[in-house]
Amino acid sequence: MTVLVADDNEVAQRLCRRVLEKAGHKVLTASDGQEAVNIALGPAGAPDMILMDVAMPGMDGLEAMRQIKAQKPGLAIVIASAHSMASDRERFLAAGADEVLSKPFKLTDLTSVVDRLAVHKAEA
Amino acid sequence: MSPDPSQRPSPEPSPGLVRGFAPFAATLLVLAFGVTALGAGLLPTEWKQPAFLVALAVLVVVAGVVFESLRRTTASAVSARREADDLHQSEEMLKVAVESAPVGLGLADSTGRWVLVNDGLGTILGRSKLDLAQTSLLSVTAPESAPILQEGLDHARSSSARWEGEIVQIRADGTHVPVSLALLAVRHDHEEPQLVLVQESDISETRRSEAVNDALVAVRHAVATSATWDQAAPSVLSALGARLGRDVAQFWSLDADRQELKLAQSWQGDDPELADFERTCRAIGLPPNDGLLGRARLAGVPAVNTAVSPQSEPALGSAAWHAGLTEAVAFPVVAGRDVNGVIALFARHPQAVDDAVMTMLTTVGAEVGQFIRRAQTAQTLQRSEADHRAIFEHAPIGIARVSAEGDLLEANAALLEMLEHDLETLRTQAWPELLRAYDLAAGRASLAPLLAGLSDGGSVQVRAATGGGRWLWLQMTATSIPDERGKPEHVLLMVEDVTRVRETQDKLAEALEAQRSANTDLEKLDRAKTEFLSIVSHEFRTALTGIQGFSELIRDGGLEPDELRAYGGYIFNDAERVNRLIGDMLDLDRMESGRMTMRSADVDVNEVLSDTIARASSSNLVEFKSDLDPRLPIVTGDRDRLVQVVSNLVNNAVKYSPEGGTVTLSSRAEGAYALITVADTGLGIPPDEIGHVFERFRRVRSGAAQSIAGTGLGLTIVKQIVEMHGGKIWIESALGHGSAFHFTIPLAPETVAPAAQLRHA
Numbered sequence: 001m002t003v004l005v006a007d008d009n010e011v012a013q014r015l016c017r018r019v020l021e022k023a024g025h026k027v028l029t030a031s032d033g034q035e036a037v038n039i040a041l042g043p044a045g046a047p048d049m050i051l052m053d054v055a056m057p058g059m060d061g062l063e064a065m066r067q068i069k070a071q072k073p074g075l076a077i078v079i080a081s082a083h084s085m086a087s088d089r090e091r092f093l094a095a096g097a098d099e100v101l102s103k104p105f106k107l108t109d110l111t112s113v114v115d116r117l118a119v120h121k122a123e124a
Numbered sequence: 125m126s127p128d129p130s131q132r133p134s135p136e137p138s139p140g141l142v143r144g145f146a147p148f149a150a151t152l153l154v155l156a157f158g159v160t161a162l163g164a165g166l167l168p169t170e171w172k173q174p175a176f177l178v179a180l181a182v183l184v185v186v187a188g189v190v191f192e193s194l195r196r197t198t199a200s201a202v203s204a205r206r207e208a209d210d211l212h213q214s215e216e217m218l219k220v221a222v223e224s225a226p227v228g229l230g231l232a233d234s235t236g237r238w239v240l241v242n243d244g245l246g247t248i249l250g251r252s253k254l255d256l257a258q259t260s261l262l263s264v265t266a267p268e269s270a271p272i273l274q275e276g277l278d279h280a281r282s283s284s285a286r287w288e289g290e291i292v293q294i295r296a297d298g299t300h301v302p303v304s305l306a307l308l309a310v311r312h313d314h315e316e317p318q319l320v321l322v323q324e325s326d327i328s329e330t331r332r333s334e335a336v337n338d339a340l341v342a343v344r345h346a347v348a349t350s351a352t353w354d355q356a357a358p359s360v361l362s363a364l365g366a367r368l369g370r371d372v373a374q375f376w377s378l379d380a381d382r383q384e385l386k387l388a389q390s391w392q393g394d395d396p397e398l399a400d401f402e403r404t405c406r407a408i409g410l411p412p413n414d415g416l417l418g419r420a421r422l423a424g425v426p427a428v429n430t431a432v433s434p435q436s437e438p439a440l441g442s443a444a445w446h447a448g449l450t451e452a453v454a455f456p457v458v459a460g461r462d463v464n465g466v467i468a469l470f471a472r473h474p475q476a477v478d479d480a481v482m483t484m485l486t487t488v489g490a491e492v493g494q495f496i497r498r499a500q501t502a503q504t505l506q507r508s509e510a511d512h513r514a515i516f517e518h519a520p521i522g523i524a525r526v527s528a529e530g531d532l533l534e535a536n537a538a539l540l541e542m543l544e545h546d547l548e549t550l551r552t553q554a555w556p557e558l559l560r561a562y563d564l565a566a567g568r569a570s571l572a573p574l575l576a577g578l579s580d581g582g583s584v585q586v587r588a589a590t591g592g593g594r595w596l597w598l599q600m601t602a603t604s605i606p607d608e609r610g611k612p613e614h615v616l617l618m619v620e621d622v623t624r625v626r627e628t629q630d631k632l633a634e635a636l637e638a639q640r641s642a643n644t645d646l647e648k649l650d651r652a653k654t655e656f657l658s659i660v661s662h663e664f665r666t667a668l669t670g671i672q673g674f675s676e677l678i679r680d681g682g683l684e685p686d687e688l689r690a691y692g693g694y695i696f697n698d699a700e701r702v703n704r705l706i707g708d709m710l711d712l713d714r715m716e717s718g719r720m721t722m723r724s725a726d727v728d729v730n731e732v733l734s735d736t737i738a739r740a741s742s743s744n745l746v747e748f749k750s751d752l753d754p755r756l757p758i759v760t761g762d763r764d765r766l767v768q769v770v771s772n773l774v775n776n777a778v779k780y781s782p783e784g785g786t787v788t789l790s791s792r793a794e795g796a797y798a799l800i801t802v803a804d805t806g807l808g809i810p811p812d813e814i815g816h817v818f819e820r821f822r823r824v825r826s827g828a829a830q831s832i833a834g835t836g837l838g839l840t841i842v843k844q845i846v847e848m849h850g851g852k853i854w855i856e857s858a859l860g861h862g863s864a865f866h867f868t869i870p871l872a873p874e875t876v877a878p879a880a881q882l883r884h885a
Contacts, residue, residue: 015674082666107673
């Protein structure tokens with residue numbers, strides 16, 4: 001399974017890549033929203049799932065999610081944000097997120113979210 | 125028979141004709157004389173009475189015959205006896221004629237002694253013919269008339285013309301009677317006259333009617349020249365009393381509850397008994413419906429009592445009787461249906477009260493009544509006018525009377541005091557301005573519509589300067605005063621000084637506004653705090669993501685040594701970032717609360733700039749340039765803080781610069797300051813954001829810059845530090861071309877002199 005990690009924070013990118021690759025997934029990375037859209041809707045190597053930060057330079061994660069969902073509604077997107085108030089969670093789900101992951105997160109939370117979505121995808 | 129004068133007998137008739145001639149000649153003469161006199165209109169009116177004319181003619185003829193006879197007697201002794209017979213016969217006829225004449229007739233010799241009198245004369249003078257014959261014309265004449273009479277006799281002696289005059293004569297009982305007198309000398313040819321023909325008539329009646337008229341005229345004059353009844357009364361009463369021959373004239377007024385007549389004004393002669401009568405009258409009240417005065421009041425017409433006595437007049441008869449007043453006339457003073465009072469006239473001697481007098485008194489009563497009512501109305505009006513005038517003058521609020529054209533007609537004392545003007549300067553200087561202010565406040569273009577629509581009594585508040593230069597708030601309320609046709613004739617402007625009220629209102633409004641503003645500020649602060657928490661927590665959680673995640677990896681073990689090193693580095697960096705954020709927040713809090721202390725020392729600004737470039741350029745993709753003035757004097761400041769400022773600005777510049785951009789640092793002296801600039805070729809700041817970049821948590825959020833990370837406190841801290849040094853910071857920016865941050869730091873005091881100390885090497 002291919003997971004796109006979109007995050008402008010280099011440390012966060014590396015953490016996610018390390019954890020997800022260890023779990024057996026293929027990891028793609030993007031540093032801003034536009035890059036994430038390009039990869040997600042690109043012709044080759046499209047991801048099965050996206051782990052999307054919100055606060056990114058240029059196009060932010062929510063706008064990127066809106067554009068991607070407009071083209072590929074079935075592509076699972078997990079919003080991973082340090083905006084972690086209760087109202088933020090609702091806001092992200094309303095914007096179309098399949099899951100919301102609050103930063104900082106436990107590593108098992110990350111893998112279990114990805115696995116859950118992978119199963120869901122497999123069933124679909 | 126023809127009255128032709130040519131038939132008059134010749135002056136020289138034959139003796140034989142004389143006997144039968146006299147009666148015939150007399151008749152002829154009467155006719156001739158009467159016709160001539162009537163035709164010529166020479167005689168006074170009363171002489172034209174036929175009876176009188178007959179008598180006169182008879183007298184003339186008789187007189188002529190007597191003289192002729194006398195002459196002939198002397199001339200012709202022969203015919204004397206015969207003529208004496210004729211004469212006797214003529215005398216008898218003459219006597220009959222004279223006796224029967226209805227006026228007073230007499231013959232007097234040249235000294236005035238009576239030769240012949242008739243009954244009429246006796247009646248006029250109140251004497252018998254016999255008594256009268258013992259007197260002379262002069263002795264029955266009042267002394268004051270003697271000169272007039274003497275003049276008449278002198279005239280008659282010297283002239284053949286008739287003399288006429290009016291004199292007063294004395295009757296037997298001592299009373300006076302006015303008579304008109306005519307004297308005509310009886311002369312023969314040109315001889316000295318021996319006899320004077322005297323004709324008298326009683327003109328008491330005429331005099332009385334004249335007196336009545338005079339009294340009425342005098343009353344009218346008194347009334348016309350007086351403003352009040354109190355002023356007019358003395359003249360009216362004296363006119364009535366004196367001219368109508370009364371001794372006392374009084375005005376009795378009806379009191380308010382119509383229970384009594386009280387003596388209000390009185391006129392009388394100087395007699396002490398009359399003064400006593402007045403005193404007595406003043407002390408009493410007369411019944412309004414009884415007695416002479418009460419009856420006159422009740423009936424509304426004059427009443428007369430010619431025999432005043434204690435019995436006939438219970439209330440004042442006794443006093444009148446003591447004063448010798450026996451006759452009283454009372455007439456009401458009437459205005460419409462109201463009787464204001466009664467005027468009473470008292471006399472000691474009965475006076476004729478004929479219809480003329482009654483009519484006249486009735487007229488006087490009505491006219492005086494009307495006058496009293498008019499005077500009362502005028503007085504009431506005057507009092508009302510005086511009341512309004514007093515209100516105008518003494519009102520505690522300002523009042524102005526304004527003409528239909530807007531000109532100031534009058535201003536009361538309160539208004540003048542309020543506006544600190546006298547009437548003239550107010551009228552000419554301040555008024556036009558005040559009216560303009562009024563029109564503006566009332567939303568009117570000109571005064572004309574103001575006047576037209578002013579009955580509403582609406583008020584406006586205007587700002588106006590006083591003569592003393594104080595500014596007042598004036599509340600102006602206008603009321604239009606219409607003329608008889610209902611058109612606004614002038615306007616009353618009520619002006620109140622509401623400055624204090626207005627200022628209180630304004631202060632209240634200001635306080636409310638300040639409260640609202642404070643609330644808004646609090647709300648803003650509240651939002652800023654929430655935002656602050658949101659941003660700070662986001663920053664912390666972002667940093668903690670790496671720290672927590674890599675710590676977990678390390679804890680779970682199984683890592684290669686190079687992995688461990690790398691992950692330890694990530695953890696360290698993020699921990700450091702968290703620490704920096706905490707430091708910034710604490711710094712700012714100290715600076716904003718004034719608890720930050722500076723360690724001031726000499727600082728070389730160029731060195732600070734060079735060091736910052738050296739540290740920054742190693743890890744960046746932008747190009748650094750420097751344009752440092754080598755002659756820049758040293759400044760006084762806290763070096764660590766200045767480093768913080770410069771590195772913050774540089775980091776900012778780098779952060780917002782695209783790869784390959786240029787960041788330029790420059791320095792130069794600008795007056796007493798060092799001017800430092802950090803310029804980049806980055807995104808630039810939108811114009812509407814420039815004013816806010818130094819605010820806390822205010823990062824440029826729009827466009828490409830919206831997601832650039834930062835604490836949001838950096839520039840706020842920079843500004844605080846610069847200002848703590850006594851400098852300023854500002855921004856020049858062009859969107860898409862980059863920004864330049866300029867700030868100044870004061871030069872060290874000893875380096876500001878013209879020969880500025882040069883920095884070494």
